Amino acid sequence: MTVGLFVPCYVDQFYPQVAIASLQLLEKQGLTVRFPKKQTCCGQPMANSGFEHLTGGCNKNFLEAFEGFDYIVCPSGSCALHVKHHLKVEGQEALASDIRNRVYELTEFLTDVLQVKNLKARFPYRVGMHQSCHGQRGLKLSQMSELVAAPFSKPESLLRMVQDIEMVQLDRVDECCGFGGSFCVSEEAVSARMGQDRVADHQRNGAQVITGADMSCLMHLEGILRRQGSAVQVKHIAEILNGE
Amino acid sequence: MSSRDKILAVVAAAQPDALPLPQVGIQPEKRDVVAQFTAVLTGIGGRVWHAADRAEALQRLQEGYTEREQVIVLPDHQDVVDTSMLDPHLLRDVDLAIITASLAVAENGAIWVTDEALVQRVLPFITQNLAVLVPKAALVATMHDAYAAIGKMDYGFGLFIAGPSKTADIEQSLVLGAHGSRSMTVVLLD
Amino acid sequence: MAVVNGKDHAALADVFNKDKARVGWHDETLWFVRQKRDKAAHGIAEWEQLRQTASDIKDHVLSRLSQYLVEFETRAKENGIIVHWAADAEEHNSIVLGLLQKAGVNRMVKSKSMLTEECHLNEFLAKKGIEVIDTDLGERIVQLAEEAPSHIVLPCIHKKKEEIGALFHKHLGTPAGNADPQFLTEAARQHLREKFLTRRVALTGVNFAIAETGEFVVCTNEGNADMGAHLADVHIACMGIEKIIPKREHLGVFLRLLARSATGQPVTTYNSHFKKPRKGAELHVVLVDNGRSRQLARKDFRNSLKCIRCAACFNTCPVYRRSGGHSYHTAIAGPIGSILAPNLDMRQYADLPFASTLCGSCSNVCPVKIDIHDQLYKWRQVLGKEGYVPKSKELGMKGLAMAVNNATMFSVGGKLGRWVMRNTPFVVNNGMNPWFKQREMPEAPKESFREWYAKNRKEG
Structure with missing residues (x-):
């Protein structure tokens, strides 16, 4: 089984340790994992700003970069969702459709495809799980609090396999953090307030570390925590699941 | 072209190909309708009393209200007064209206009446307090059951009432007695 | 870009957020309503089935709307209701004015009707010398405050x-x-009781109109719609043409959903079915299009017309809760308002589809399953193509597109890396940068993942 590692552009540039952890975590499962250099960006920043029509080149790159892999795995629910919903290339619809169906978010891949039942990882901290909206409500990684339906959570099930971890219960289990792509600057006041309120929920409930499956949300929360001088850290879920 | 015809033409051109009308396939379930009705109506600020029959109910209501309320209206009590002839504005001083409902819903504490039982439509709103006599046999589980019972009934005005008039417009603080009746007492008759 | 006194949603939200304690209070108050909704929904095992049924009924109605409108009109007339048609807000307002003039009155009571807000009826009538008293407590309060x-x-x-x-x-x-x-x-209560007793014309909104029977249903908790309507000689009910449902039995579905979604109550206190006028009184229904047929023709946006105005999407929206309704500068705020308003005026409301993180909670609470957040995304695309997105944003996105679209120009630490480092908000370290105002930037790592991978893995 050959897996193409799809690394969000901002993770590549600012959070290499998240991509490294994702790569190592997948390699530990005995998979052949490749990072196609040709990949750039999934196109979401443009599309969410109203310029999906400018993402043709991105889509073409994506197709060329990831053609031929059995699975394409991404440590971001948001980027994975964008590709699954919006990847299209004129004249190559069959290929695009095939690739869309091979894209998985990391925790979804570990849970549904690899059906991981145990992990060799230890993380002796109190951890708050931030449910990133695109992963949760878009990819259905976890049950959503709005629905009258049985609860489940793919990322939390994985975290519970980690030794010595203590999960904290939040007051608002799946409220958006307010990152929202360009929203974080175009609606600065609301975005920052949403982030501050999310952080406060984790702090109030005793989290030492905030984790999640999307580094973009965590980057936003980290920015707020550091401005406050808080001791609470953020860690992408891949870093915890890969930890010794 | 009239606005009517213009709107209908534009709508007809805009609407997509016909989609099917679904069946309302909610399955009825067995439940203790008296217990649920009582719990729900109490939860939304109403009261539930029990009486063997209409006479006992009226007596209890009179006992419960005579201290404060002077004007009592029983629209379906023919020997009192024919309120249908009244100007509805004259009901402004009614303290207690006692009406009879032939249908009530356990899931939401609502009772169903039509203008036949009200005689004056404004009565259950303008009265300071509302009492409703409901035979226990008139209780159904859900709104689906209620509409099945109503069926194609013809009426000029029909009404579900669930509890006293209320508002939470000021800081989400619940206040009973906004514009309509300040209290609602349902007397379940055996 | 859309404006109110020169301010768009972001600018108005910025003003709202100056009072931090108040934002917290507003957020908590509305979150409390969302929690009440959750509790009510979770009390109904078949909740999701109900939502699906309601959605399917509404989809069906939209696909046969012209037929149902005619059926409703026919039945309503048989019941003795006088039916009027208004193509737009202006015609709606002049119909209401005509009815007031015919009744020879210069004042009336009005219960809640978002349609009349949309049509700016009160302002119109005030100019004609007609006094309108809003009788819903909350509406009376904002009316006294001269606010929307x-x-x-x-x-x-x-x-x-x-x-x-x-x-x-x-x-x-x-x-x-x-x-x-x-x-x-x-x-x-005392203040408004006097109004109810002295006004001869009452206007109400409509929650549902039933094609099969020609009746309509008005839901309130306060009883104000009924106090007005049953004491007046003339009752005018105004409704958007999308309020039609096929059969009376469908009320069972919608009334189970409406109040639970709105406030967490099992049902609204009063659910009044107006079928025939009261003896000696007049009953009018005004059917209003005002852009609804245009929205119906937009494939991607037509199902916004399924809305039953419960406001569950407002209460769950983390942006609404922290920006307040007035920041949306339109009669219907919140997520649903943000997909309805651009249909009325794309330029004026171009900011609203961007007043969202696309978190999707709105679509999940919607009792008629409108795909609100997907429509927000789709409106963004329409607005981007039509040139209603600010030029600065467009230039930035074109720059980003150029950088990431061309893979041959891309290399380690190359064009993308440079572009990202230069332009992403969270690395531009200056006081003008909105990111930096309340957040620190991430620390730049020694090497990108790309560089690490080239060194540590042979193949790539």
Whole structure:
């Protein structure tokens, strides 16, 4: 089984340790994992700003970069969702459709495809799980609090396999953090307030570390925590699941 | 072209190909309708009393209200007064209206009446307090059951009432007695 | 870009967020309503099935709307209701004015109707010398404050009780400093009871109109619609053409969903079915298009017309809760308003589809399963293509597109890396950068993942 590692552009540039952890975590499962250099960006920043029509080149790159892999795995629910919903290339619809169906978010891949039942990882901290909206409500990684339906959570099930971890219960289990792509600057006041309120929920409930499956949300929360001088850290879920 | 015809033409051109009308396939379930009705109506600020029959109910209501309320209206009590002839504005001083409902819903504490039982439509709103006599046999589980019972009934005005008039417009603080009746007492008759 | 006094949603939200304590209070108050909704929904095992059924019924109605409108009109006329048709807000307002003039009155009472807000009826009638008293408590409060409702179910949810106390002291003569909700509600009851008893025309909205029977249903908790309608000689009910449902039995579905979604109540206190006029009184229905047929023709956006105005999407929206209804500068705020408003005026409301993180909670609480957040995304695309997105954003996105679209120009630490480092908000370290205002930037790592991978893995 050959897996193409799809690394969000901002993770590549600012959070290499998240991509490294994702790569190592997948390699530990005995998979052949490749990072196609040709990949750039999934196109979401443009599309969410109203310029999906400018993402043709991105889509073409994506197709060329990831053609031929059995699975394409991404440590971001948001980027994975964008590709699954919006990847299209004129004249190559069959290929695009095939690739869309091979894209998985990391925790979804570990849970549904690899059906991981145990992990060799230890993380002796109190951890708050931030449910990133695109992963949760878009990819259905976890049950959503709005629905009258049985609860489940793919990322939390994985975290519970980690030794010595203590999960904290939040007051608002799946409220958006307010990152929202360009929203974080175009609606600065609301975005920052949403982030501050999310952080406060984790702090109030005793989290030492905030984790999640999307580094973009965590980057936003980290920015707020550091401005406050808080001791609470953020860690992408891949870093915890890969930890010794 | 009239606005009517213009709107209908534009709508007809805009609407997509016909989609099917679904069946309302909610399955009825067995439940203790008296217990649920009582719990729900109490939860939304109403009261539930029990009486063997209409006479006992009226007596209890009179006992419960005579201290404060002077004007009592029983629209379906023919020997009192024919309120249908009244100007509805004259009901402004009614303290207690006692009406009879032939249908009530356990899931939401609502009772169903039509203008036949009200005689004056404004009565259950303008009265300071509302009492409703409901035979226990008139209780159904859900709104689906209620509409099945109503069926194609013809009426000029029909009404579900669930509890006293209320508002939470000021800081989400619940206040009973906004514009309509300040209290609602349902007397379940055996 | 859309504006109110030169301010778009972001700018108005910025003003709202100056008072941090108040934002917290507003957020908590509305979150409390969301929690009540959750509790009510979770009490119904078949909740999701109900939502699907409601959605399917509404989809069906939209696909046969012209036929149902005719059926409703026919049945309503048989019932003795006088039916009017208005193509737009202007025609709606002049129909109402005509009915008031015919009745020979210059004042009326009005219960909640978002349609009349959309049509700016009160302002229109005021100019014609007609006094309108809004009788819903929350609407009366904002009317006294000379403000617009900030929420379609809880019109004065942005106001604190002390402010309402001061308003009542000024207008209704209540004692200064009394801000007890119970006391203030009682004062409004007495004040408005006099209006109900003396007004000869009452206007109400419509929650549902039933094609099969020609009746319509009005839902309130306060009883104000009924107090107005049953004491007046003339009752005018105004409704958007999308309010039609096929059969009376379908009310079972919608009434189970509406109040639970709106406030967490099992049903609204009063659910009044108006079928025939009261003896000696007139009953009018005004059917209003005002852009609805245009929205119906937009494939991607037509199902926004399924909305039953419960406001569950407002209460769950983390942006609405922290920006307030007035920041949306339109009659219907919140997520649903943000997909309805651009249909009315794309330029004026171009900012609203961007007033969202696309978190998707709105679509999940919607009792008729409108895909609100997907439509917000789709409106963004329409607005981007039509040139309604600010030029600065467009240039930035074109720059990003150029950088990431061309893979051959891309290399380690190359064009993308440079572009990202230069332009992403969270690395531009200056006071002008909105990211930096309340957040630190991430620390730049020694090497990108790309560089690490080239060194540490042979193949790549």
